Amino acid sequence: MPRRLPPAGVPLGGRVLLTALSKAVAANGTHERALRALESRLAVPHVSAVNTGRTALWVALRALHRLRPERNVVAIPAYTCFSVPAAVTRAGLQMHPVDIQPETLDFDYAHLESLPEKNLLCVVAGNLLGLVSDVPRIRQIAAAKGAFVVDDAAQAMGATLQGKPAGTMGDVGLYSLGRGKALPAVEGGILVTRDATIAEAIQAELAQLPPASWAHTAAVAAQMLAGALLLHPGLYWLPDSLPFLKLGVTEYQPDFPRARLCSISAALLAEMQPELERLNQIRRTNAQALCAALEGSSSFQLPQPLPGSEPVYLRLPVLAASEEIRRAALARLQAAGLGASGYYPSAVCDIPAAQMHWSVTQCHCPAAESLARRLITLPTHPLVTVRDREAMIRILREF
Numbered sequence: 001m002p003r004r005l006p007p008a009g010v011p012l013g014g015r016v017l018l019t020a021l022s023k024a025v026a027a028n029g030t031h032e033r034a035l036r037a038l039e040s041r042l043a044v045p046h047v048s049a050v051n052t053g054r055t056a057l058w059v060a061l062r063a064l065h066r067l068r069p070e071r072n073v074v075a076i077p078a079y080t081c082f083s084v085p086a087a088v089t090r091a092g093l094q095m096h097p098v099d100i101q102p103e104t105l106d107f108d109y110a111h112l113e114s115l116p117e118k119n120l121l122c123v124v125a126g127n128l129l130g131l132v133s134d135v136p137r138i139r140q141i142a143a144a145k146g147a148f149v150v151d152d153a154a155q156a157m158g159a160t161l162q163g164k165p166a167g168t169m170g171d172v173g174l175y176s177l178g179r180g181k182a183l184p185a186v187e188g189g190i191l192v193t194r195d196a197t198i199a200e201a202i203q204a205e206l207a208q209l210p211p212a213s214w215a216h217t218a219a220v221a222a223q224m225l226a227g228a229l230l231l232h233p234g235l236y237w238l239p240d241s242l243p244f245l246k247l248g249v250t251e252y253q254p255d256f257p258r259a260r261l262c263s264i265s266a267a268l269l270a271e272m273q274p275e276l277e278r279l280n281q282i283r284r285t286n287a288q289a290l291c292a293a294l295e296g297s298s299s300f301q302l303p304q305p306l307p308g309s310e311p312v313y314l315r316l317p318v319l320a321a322s323e324e325i326r327r328a329a330l331a332r333l334q335a336a337g338l339g340a341s342g343y344y345p346s347a348v349c350d351i352p353a354a355q356m357h358w359s360v361t362q363c364h365c366p367a368a369e370s371l372a373r374r375l376i377t378l379p380t381h382p383l384v385t386v387r388d389r390e391a392m393i394r395i396l397r398e399f
């Protein structure tokens with residue numbers, strides 16, 4: 001079978017797999033140690049872990065709502081992972097999608113400022129693809145409206161703004177340890193806050209979550225082993241051709257399972273944490289080489305990181321000048337097995353099942369809608385070789 005790159009991922013060696021399995025079985029404080037290591041890495045006093053990033057967001061929203069029960073509207077980026085609106089819905093809150101700027105993938109700040117103050121509980125920063133959102137600016141706008149900020153760094157673990165870690169600049173922050181993230185541990189979500197009152201509200205929500213079952217933990221162990229094998233470019237065609245695995249499929253599903261972090265993911269987190277900087281540096285190097293080669297292209301625009309930020313580039317976002325160019329470029333890149341893909345299939349305001357949970361009757365976010373039709377993402381992970389990069393550049397330069 002021909003070589004096929006996955007769009008994202010981290011190859012796990014045999015040593016990491018064995019150590020993670022043995023630590024998970026021994027269960028001798030690995031979980032606690034992994035969280036304490038995160039506390040010192042991120043310099044935040046309160047860190048906790050759950051089964052997924054969407055559960056982490058759900059916990060964060062419920063905790064904030066506990067503190068301001070009279071407010072029930074959550075401002076979210078109009079182009080983001082569908083888990084974000086799903087968590088808002090599951091928390092029993094309403095969402096207000098806010099348009100984004102295609103040049104930065106961050107909020108359209110004029111739109112954010114125009115949001116009604118009434119009932120606004122919090123603003124969720126997106127940090128899309130590891131490009132850091134301007135959270136200090138979001139904080140100013142939110143504070144003027146009496147709202148909290150959730151720094152959702154599900155896609156940006158290890159990114160920084162003015163030296164501060166993404167995820168730690170809001171009232172509460174979160175990370176995902178899911179497939180394709182900066183530090184993948186099969187699944188997992190991390191919550192962080194500096195605020196003792198919010199930490200207490202988070203603990204009250206966490207107390208209601210069940211521990212991961214043995215059956216689920218065993219399934220996660222199986223996924224870890226299968227993933228380690230099948231991520232290899234010589235074998236990736238296999239999972240990629242099995243539709244029931246739903247690789248790369250984005251769905252709006254508010255009925256997601258909620259639990260504590262299982263011992264396998266906790267052990268993987270402990271094992272992989274020292275690798276985070278190295279992995280992110282590889283992603284940056286690949287992204288920067290691709291950016292340099294595509295600069296000045298009239299067919300593809302490269303969203304720019306915020307000045308003073310160090311992005312993670314979970315994948316490299318490339319914005320095609322038209323839907324036709326995107327379609328043709330993706331077809332060429334995919335035929336060459338180069339791991340290129342679109343991203344979320346639509347803007348949040350175009351998810352029909354979520355519309356009844358909007359806080360507004362009309363919602364139109366033209367930039368997010370256009371982005372959904374024109375965005376291409378290129379892989380930046382450690383399995384991408386210099387030859388892969390050259391092949392991507394050759395294809396894209398033909399447009």
Ligand SMILES: Cc1ncc(COP(=O)(O)O)c(C=O)c1O
Binds near residue numbers: 052055080177178187
């Ligand atoms: C911005 C954002 N928030 C939350 C989540 C939810 O994370 P998880 O997939 O671990 O549930 C994701 C997942 O991709 C995400 O991209």
